[in-house]
Amino acid sequence: MIGAVLVVYKPDLALTERLLTRLYGQTKEVVIVDNSPTPHDFTKVIKHYHYIHLADNSGIAHAHNVGLLYLLKAGCEYAILLDQDSLIPSDMVFNLSSLLKASNKIKQNVVAIGPRIRCSFSDKKVNSKIQKEVFEYDDLVGVTQIIASGMMIDLSALDQIGLKDESLFIDGVDHEWCWRARSMGFDIAKAKNVEMVHRLGDSRSKFIGVTYKVGAPIRLYYQFRNILLLSRRPYVPTYWKVRCLFFMPIRLFLNSVMQKNRLKRLGFMLQGIVDGVLGRKGPYKSHWK
Known part of the structure; x- marks a missing residue:
């Protein structure tokens, strides 16, 4: 069944x-x-x-x-x-x-x-x-x-x-x-x-001819944090770790400079990085007000 x-x-x-x-x-x-x-x-x-x-x-x-x-x-x-x-x-x-x-x-x-x-x-x-x-x-x-x-x-x-x-x-x-x-x-x-x-993401944007996904600001917190959390796990593929870690600064730039709500997006990304480094898990509201 x-x-x-x-x-x-x-x-x-x-x-x-x-x-x-x-x-x-x-x-x-x-x-x-x-x-x-x-x-x-x-x-x-x-x-x-x-x-x-x-x-x-x-x-x-x-x-x-x-x-x-x-x-x-x-x-x-x-x-x-x-x-x-x-x-x-x-x-x-x-x-x-x-x-x-x-x-x-x-x-x-x-x-x-x-x-x-x-x-x-x-x-x-x-x-x-x-x-x-x-x-x-x-x-x-x-x-x-x-x-x-x-x-x-x-x-x-x-x-x-x-x-x-x-x-x-x-x-x-x-x-x-x-x-x-x-x-x-x-x-x-x-x-x-x-x-x-x-539908992947909420919308699309372009930068120097490259199209990238745009999602809600809160999703940036989980994306950045979970990259850092998952990169520590031995069964996660090396290619995924390298690619995601390499593109993190680029995504930080695109989402803090090239999008609306720049400060809000930047704040979520930085909070995600902090929690990823510290190994914090669970919902955003458990760590930030």
């Missing part, structure tokens, strides 16, 4: 309802975990779902874990994680689950599989220039990590790998889980011929 965990936060209702319309009927169970301050009702587009309201917003990792634990208790074998910024094809769950099951026949110990991502801003496929493919077999490509939205997980592996790292709160949560799984001998894969539209 397959279940879905949809995490929302102050959702764009039109986008979320469009996603739920596509999801309806693809899984036996649907859990909507809402991190928004006020609750939402989605019964006009989906009749049968389990709703969990976490008004204090304890992070996406905690939201994922709450949803995954619910699906485990409901007897699900597989879970697909989704967020409000994604649009899935009507056969995505079937295709991903088929590939996940087939991976066992080719002796690939795949515990999570995701689709190819098409960015909604550029309408182009997202291809990593640094991440190398680990293996390739028919419609499967082994990779080092995939994003959380669209990720289908074999729930039986959670006993060994563990749940998502709630201390990270948001940024890097999906990649950290994949790297941890790979360090334990499991494989992570993408489906060659399954594609999902997803």
